[in-house]
Amino acid sequence: MTAIGARVRRTEGPDKVTGAARYAVEYPAPGVAYVWPVQAPVARGTVRSVDTDAVLAMPGVLAVLWHGNAPRLAEVADHELLLFQSDRVAYHGQFVAAVVADSLEAAREAAARTRVDIDEQPHDTELRADRADLYTPEKVNPNHESDTSQGDVDAELAASDVAVDVTYETAATHNNPMEPHASTAQWLGDRLLVHDSNQGATGVAQSLATLFGLAEDRVQVVSAHVGGGFGAKGTARPNVVLAAMAARVVGRPVRLALSRQHQFSVVGYRTPTIQRIRLGAGADGVLRAISHEAIEQTSTVREFAEQTAVGTRMMYAAAARRTAHKLARLDVPTPAWMRAPGEAPGMYALESALDELAVACGLDPIELRVRNEPAVDPESGHPFSSRNLVACLRDGADRFGWPGRDPRPGVRRDGRWLVGTGVAAATYPARSRPASAAARMLRDGRYRVDINATDIGTGARTVLGQVAADALGVAPDRIEMCVGDSTLPPAILAGGSMGTASWSWAVDKAARELRTRMAAGVPEGGLEVRVDTADDVAALDAHWSRHAFGAHFAEVRVDADTGEVRVSRLLGVYAVGRVVNPTTARSQFLGGMTMGLGMALTEESTMDHRFGDYVNDDFAGYHVPACADVGTAIDAYWLEEQDRYVNPLGIKGIGEIGIVGVPAAIGNAVWHATGVRVRDLPIRLDKVLFR
Amino acid sequence: MTDDRRFAEVSLRVNGELRPLSLDTRTTLLDALREHLGLTGSKKGCDHGQCGACTVLVDGRRVLSCLALAVALDGAEVTTVEGLAGPDGLHPVQQAFLERDAFQCGYCTPGQVCSAVGALAEYDAGWPSLVTDGEPALTDAEVAERMSGNLCRCGAYPNIVAAVQDAGAAR
Numbered sequence: 001m002t003a004i005g006a007r008v009r010r011t012e013g014p015d016k017v018t019g020a021a022r023y024a025v026e027y028p029a030p031g032v033a034y035v036w037p038v039q040a041p042v043a044r045g046t047v048r049s050v051d052t053d054a055v056l057a058m059p060g061v062l063a064v065l066w067h068g069n070a071p072r073l074a075e076v077a078d079h080e081l082l083l084f085q086s087d088r089v090a091y092h093g094q095f096v097a098a099v100v101a102d103s104l105e106a107a108r109e110a111a112a113r114t115r116v117d118i119d120e121q122p123h124d125t126e127l128r129a130d131r132a133d134l135y136t137p138e139k140v141n142p143n144h145e146s147d148t149s150q151g152d153v154d155a156e157l158a159a160s161d162v163a164v165d166v167t168y169e170t171a172a173t174h175n176n177p178m179e180p181h182a183s184t185a186q187w188l189g190d191r192l193l194v195h196d197s198n199q200g201a202t203g204v205a206q207s208l209a210t211l212f213g214l215a216e217d218r219v220q221v222v223s224a225h226v227g228g229g230f231g232a233k234g235t236a237r238p239n240v241v242l243a244a245m246a247a248r249v250v251g252r253p254v255r256l257a258l259s260r261q262h263q264f265s266v267v268g269y270r271t272p273t274i275q276r277i278r279l280g281a282g283a284d285g286v287l288r289a290i291s292h293e294a295i296e297q298t299s300t301v302r303e304f305a306e307q308t309a310v311g312t313r314m315m316y317a318a319a320a321r322r323t324a325h326k327l328a329r330l331d332v333p334t335p336a337w338m339r340a341p342g343e344a345p346g347m348y349a350l351e352s353a354l355d356e357l358a359v360a361c362g363l364d365p366i367e368l369r370v371r372n373e374p375a376v377d378p379e380s381g382h383p384f385s386s387r388n389l390v391a392c393l394r395d396g397a398d399r400f401g402w403p404g405r406d407p408r409p410g411v412r413r414d415g416r417w418l419v420g421t422g423v424a425a426a427t428y429p430a431r432s433r434p435a436s437a438a439a440r441m442l443r444d445g446r447y448r449v450d451i452n453a454t455d456i457g458t459g460a461r462t463v464l465g466q467v468a469a470d471a472l473g474v475a476p477d478r479i480e481m482c483v484g485d486s487t488l489p490p491a492i493l494a495g496g497s498m499g500t501a502s503w504s505w506a507v508d509k510a511a512r513e514l515r516t517r518m519a520a521g522v523p524e525g526g527l528e529v530r531v532d533t534a535d536d537v538a539a540l541d542a543h544w545s546r547h548a549f550g551a552h553f554a555e556v557r558v559d560a561d562t563g564e565v566r567v568s569r570l571l572g573v574y575a576v577g578r579v580v581n582p583t584t585a586r587s588q589f590l591g592g593m594t595m596g597l598g599m600a601l602t603e604e605s606t607m608d609h610r611f612g613d614y615v616n617d618d619f620a621g622y623h624v625p626a627c628a629d630v631g632t633a634i635d636a637y638w639l640e641e642q643d644r645y646v647n648p649l650g651i652k653g654i655g656e657i658g659i660v661g662v663p664a665a666i667g668n669a670v671w672h673a674t675g676v677r678v679r680d681l682p683i684r685l686d687k688v689l690f691r
Numbered sequence: 692m693t694d695d696r697r698f699a700e701v702s703l704r705v706n707g708e709l710r711p712l713s714l715d716t717r718t719t720l721l722d723a724l725r726e727h728l729g730l731t732g733s734k735k736g737c738d739h740g741q742c743g744a745c746t747v748l749v750d751g752r753r754v755l756s757c758l759a760l761a762v763a764l765d766g767a768e769v770t771t772v773e774g775l776a777g778p779d780g781l782h783p784v785q786q787a788f789l790e791r792d793a794f795q796c797g798y799c800t801p802g803q804v805c806s807a808v809g810a811l812a813e814y815d816a817g818w819p820s821l822v823t824d825g826e827p828a829l830t831d832a833e834v835a836e837r838m839s840g841n842l843c844r845c846g847a848y849p850n851i852v853a854a855v856q857d858a859g860a861a862r
Contacts, residue, residue, distance in 0.1 A: 009789065016797030017785040017804060019732015019772035026731035059694040104726060105717040106696070178736045178744055178844045179798040227734070227798025228844050260737040457796030457845050583792045587847060591795060594846030619741035619842060630848040631835040 003466035003476045004649075007583040011462045011481065012225065012455070021225045024182040024197040029253035032184070033062055034104045035246040036111035037238075037262060038097035043123035043331045043612025045089040050097050051115045058113065060106030062250045066097035066116070071245060073211045079301045080266070080334055081211060081241050089118060090301045091333045092613035093265025095238055100246045100254060123331040125612040127297045129167075129274045134295060134326040137305035141341060142496070144307050148379065151320030153278070156289035160280030162360045168349035169680035170663075171604040172272040172614070174264055175338045176624055177456075179227020181267050182257035183243035192219045196240045199229040200493025202452050205486035207236035208244060221486040226456040230595070231337030233456070234495045237267045264617035268336025269605060271296040271306050273345045277353040280318075285361040285368045287318040292350060295326045299334035303327070306335065307342030311427055311660075312350050314545060317374035331612055337495065339595055340656035343428055344663070348599075348681065351424035351664035356677065359407075365423050365668070366393050366402065377545035385544040385645035388575035389425055392551040395639060396423070396573035400553040410675035417557040419568075420673025426550035426661030430577065430643075430652035431498045434537045435491035437506035439468065439514040440528035447472055448480040449511060452488040453503040457591075458655060459584030460499060466580055467504045467649065471511030489530060497548070497653030500580065505647050506533045536648075544645045548652040550574040552593070552661035556669040563685030565601055565670055567633060570662065574638040577652035585654055589636035592658020597634075598625045599659065600666040604682050699762045705730065706774025714761050721745045721756035724771060732772040732801045736842070743841030746802035746809070747771045753809030755840075772801035775808065783861050784808050787854035795845035803841045807855045810837040811862065829859050 015021035038050075052064040070084035083095055096116050101107035136146050157163055177197075184195040192214060198204045201221040209216045221240075226233065239258050247254040258267070273296050280289035294308035309323035338344075358365040370390055376383050397403060405421060406412070412419040437451040449468045455461045465481040472479070482488060492502045510531045517527055555569035572593050579585045602623035605614040616622050636658070643650045663681055670688065671677045678687045697716045702709060705728060712727055721738075724730040724747070733756055736744035740758040747756045748770040775782035781789070784807045794800040814837070819827055822836045834855045835848070843851065 010792065012797070013789045013792075013794075014781070016794055016800050017772075017781065017788045018776055019730070019801045021797055022731065023734075023798065026725070028729065059696045103715060104722055105715045109717070176844055177798075178742065178796065178842065179734070180736070226796060228796040230844070257735060260739065260742075457794075459795070584795075587792050587795055587845070587850060590849055591846030594848065595844075618739055619737050620739070624842055624844055625846070625848075626839040626842060627835045627848045627851060628832075628839040630846070632831045632849045632852050634849055 003469040004580050006466065008462055008466055008476050008581055010459055010584065011465060023179055023225050023227055024195045025184050025255045025257045027184055027195050029184055029186060032253045032255055033100050033102055033250050034107040035098050035100045035242055035254050035256045036107040037095040037242060038111050038114045038116060039265060040089040040092060040094045040096045040118065042089060042118055042120045043092040043125060045118045045120040047087045047089060047096050048117040048119055055099055055110050055114050058110045060101040060103055061099060061110045062102060063100040064097060064114065065245065065249065071248060074213050076207055076210050078235065080238055081207060081236055083238055083241050083245065091299055091331055092611060093333060095242065095266060098242055098246065100250050123612045125330050125332050125607055125609050127272055127328050127330065129295050131328050134328055137303060137325060137327050140305040140307040140310065140325050144310050147324045148313055149322045153289045153291045153320040153322045156320035157278060157280040160288050161283040162281045162357065164279040164353050164357045164360060166353050166356060166679060167274065167276045168352055170273045170345040170348060171681055172269055173338060173599060173603045174269040174605050174622060175230040175232035176263065176622065177228030177230055177232060180258045180260065180263060181233060181237050181239040183240040184253060184255045185243035185247040186253035187248055190218055192244055194221045194240060194244060196221050196223055197226050198223050198233045199454050199456055199495050200234065201454065201484060201486040202490040203493055204236040204240060208240065211241060212244065222484065223454055224484040226454060229456045230339045231341065231495060232267050234337050234493055260619065261617045264605065264614045265333045268334060270338035271335035273308050275308060275349040277349050279353055279357050281357055281361060283361065285363045285371050287316055287372050289320045290316060290318045291322040293324045294346065297328050297330050297332055297335060299332050300329055302334050304335050308346040311343045311346045313379040314377045314547060315350065315427060316372040317378040321378065339592065340428060340659050343660045344599065347426060347660050348663040351661055352667050355422065355668040366397055369393060369425055380545055382543050382545045385546045386641055386643040387549060388639055388641055389549040391639055392549055392573045392575050396551040396553050396571055399637065400571050402553065409672050416560055418560050418673040419557050420669045421555045422665045422668025422672055424552050424661035424664035424668060426552055426657050428497055428548050428657040428660060430501065430546040430548050430646045431496060432505060432537050432647045433492040433498055433502045434532060434534040435502045435506035436489035436530065436532035437510040438489050438528060438530040439510040441518065441522065441526050446478050446480060448482060449507055450482045450488045451503055451507055452486060452491045453483040453499060454494040455483055456494050458494065458499065458588055459581055460494065460503065462584060463500055463580045464503055464507045467507050468511045471508045472515050497655045501647050501651040501653045504649050504651055505536065506531060508649060509533060541645065546646050548574065548576040548657050550657050550661060552665040554665040554669040556666060556673055558670060558673045558688060563688035565683055565688065567597055567666060570597065570634040572636040572658060574657060575641045576638055576654050576657065577641050577643045577646055578650040579638055580651065586636050588654050589658040590634055592656065593634055593636065593662050594625050594630050596659040596662025597630065597666065599681060600663040601682050701762050701765045703764060703767060703769050705769045706771060716762050718761050719757050720759040720761045720764060723761040724756065730771050730773055734798050734801055736799065743806060744799045744802040746806045746841060748805055748809055751812065753806050772804055775804065784858040787857040791850045791854040791857065793850040793854040794847050799841060799843045803843065803851060806838060806841045807858065811859055829856065
């Protein structure tokens with residue numbers, strides 16, 4: 001039996017259940033000091049001064065940092081990292097000063113008492129579709145065209161038997177990993193050592209080297225265990241810069257773990273969206289026109305343009321198709337990646353509108369999708385490397401008990417509960433990126449494999465060990481897998497569902513090469529090989545469209561009196577290429593689906609436009625799903641799928657697709673239960689009751 | 692600068708060991724454990740008692756250590772995740788979490804584990820929960836309800852319920 005495909009238990013599991021696993025601010029650091037940020041209390045303005053003398057007089061305070069005295073940093077692309085380099089306040093909650101003290105208590109109190117004199121200016125934080133200043137970004141994340149157009153959408157819509165023209169909205173949501181963004185920084189001579197919670201230490205080390213004017217080999221970033229990220233820790237964030245700056249100023253190690261409240265301002269979130277979808281179809285449900293126009297927000301610090309409509313480009317065929325993105329540049333915190341940026345909000349709108357089309361055509365929503373299944377990628381014209389969406393829908397339908405479903409809304413009642421079911425498709429790109437890895441023989445029949453992958457809870461350490469074990473022809477327990485350190489061979493971050501695909505490629509290549517070299521004889525002093533996959537990835541045939549697919553099914557119960565929505569069943573069926581570890585994969589699917597449940601029903605960051613800040617900035621106001629919201633009602637399966645065109649191991653990546661179709665499936669189920677079509681997330685009970 | 696901070700002597704019995712401390716009176720039990728005793732197993736997820744990552748057992752009952760001031764607990768018996776395993780190996784709840792893959796990133800896990808130990812003790816003592824109907828039975832709904840003070844952003848809930856059920860059945 002091969003290690004790939006086996007239910008191997010998490011390598012670091014024992015450390016995690018006993019509390020031995022160390023996260024970013026949990027390493028011993030003799031003489032450690034603590035830094036605490038001071039946030040802008042206004043959404044726009046200019047910092048005039050900070051009363052540093054008063055703060056320095058407070059017990060335990062070692063330093064106060066602000067624009068007037070902070071060390072200068074070198075330019076980087078992400079201006080969120082240029083802490084205290086400008087007097088401009090660009091959003092409410094931006095860090096405008098910080099206090100370093102000899103204890104956490106002293107730093108927090110002094111920061112709370114730090115007076116920052118700000119010249120306040122009028123702010124504008126409201127995203128609306130009728131704004132005159134909406135603009136088309138040059139590209140949308142990560143590097144897609146903003147707008148695409150094929151055929152004449154208006155003409156096809158006019159000629160359609162059935163048309164849907166609807167606007168869907170999604171709320172701003174925050175990633176909220178359980179471990180806050182956290183860093184411990186210490187300067188060892190001219191060397192900077194940082195323990196940091198991030199999704200890719202290679203990029204964080206590069207950013208720190210640039211900011212502080214250091215050679216890259218003078219910076220080490222360790223991220224051995226990371227308490228979740230979901231996109232919010234994809235790159236260096238202000239916390240790590242602040243910790244390093246403070247450590248340099250006071251000449252001591254410095255710790256900073258952001259508060260939950262800080263994270264609602266400075267580390268990113270999913271932009272709210274306003275999306276207009278127009279669909280035109282024949283009476284048979286076959287699409288003639290698809291138009292998807294998305295409006296989103298960005299900040300004045302850094303442009304982030306979410307790729308909301310990109311999923312629509314490859315999902316379904318039609319004679320005329322159009323997608324467009326427009327941004328409002330506002331005095332708001334900078335939005336950034338959150339699990340399945342683009343696909344999660346975009347597919348919510350598309351798959352909800354498709355449900356409306358199915359109703360309008362009198363077709364079963366699965367049948368509608370089957371009728372619109374394209375033969376090739378409708379955008380590029382390239383064949384799909386594999387596309388098993390229909391198989392996912394059919395398999396899921398059988399598991400869920402979909403056949404024979406009564407399509408009428410609002411007719412199933414169980415006591416006080418209205419019951420309904422919904423379905424939606426999911427997709428996510430299957431990408432690989434270059435990575436490097438090293439493998440070497442140890443003395444005792446064991447092997448060590450090095451790669452700067454990051455295990456943010458995905459099981460990367462375990463999974464890569466399985467890959468190496470198969471390549472070397474040994475059991476996984478013979479592999480010592482070293483990840484999470486910028487001094488290891490560099491690799492892509494844990495993001496975009498491309499970690500496992502990209503890292504496995506390099507690990508497999510390194511281990512195979514080591515095995516080949518070993519067969520030729522082992523020299524005195526042992527053997528070590530180092531590889532990178534840059535050329536291999538570049539040689540991938542561009543004429544394939546590579547995507548993962550899935551189908552989500554939801555059963556909801558809606559309280560007829562209060563409008564409360566409970567999800568009684570949630571099922572995901574996926575076609576994601578090769579699954580390396582069924583145990584960790586299932587956990588990741590369930591986690592994505594749970595986040596989708598939150599996006600559908602409970603998660604909403606509420607902007608108070610009078611002050612320009614997200615006001616519900618804790619777990620009492622921002623509701624991530626709890627155990628009782630999910631229980632055991634949720635399950636995930638996947639189809640056997642071999643795809644030799646994505647990468648040599650046939651791995652597509654699974655971190656994001658789990659969230660993608662869930663909000664639409666739940667929204668469609670709410671309509672089926674109640675007859676109420678809620679078109680803005682989250683589906684709060686007031687929207688169900690009063691519409 | 693005059694240092695007018697108030698310090699207090701406090702003794703905690705942590706994982707069976709007496710730990711005398713001199714603490715700034717503002718220090719929470721969580722920060723005392725993490726910053727003063729080097730016991731970083733207990734986690735800080737929100738510092739507001741809303742996420743449960745800091746859950747420890749104080750005199751056998753689950754407590755949110757971020758909401759407890761250390762000076763108020765002089766003489767208390769504190770058990771953290773580091774103190775659950777015995778000489779024969781992992782605590783049954785820890786073992787069940789491992790076997791059920793009841794975590795991903797692991798950051799909420801110490802709190803989940805301590806909370807589960809406390810929840811099972813509460814159940815054994817006959818304490819009802821919101822969903823208890825008559826005699827409490829350890830149903831999945833009971834477990835999910837009793838574990839809902841511990842958030843898991845990775846979404847390991849189905850596996851957490853299964854793990855607590857396993858540990859409950861093995862008592």
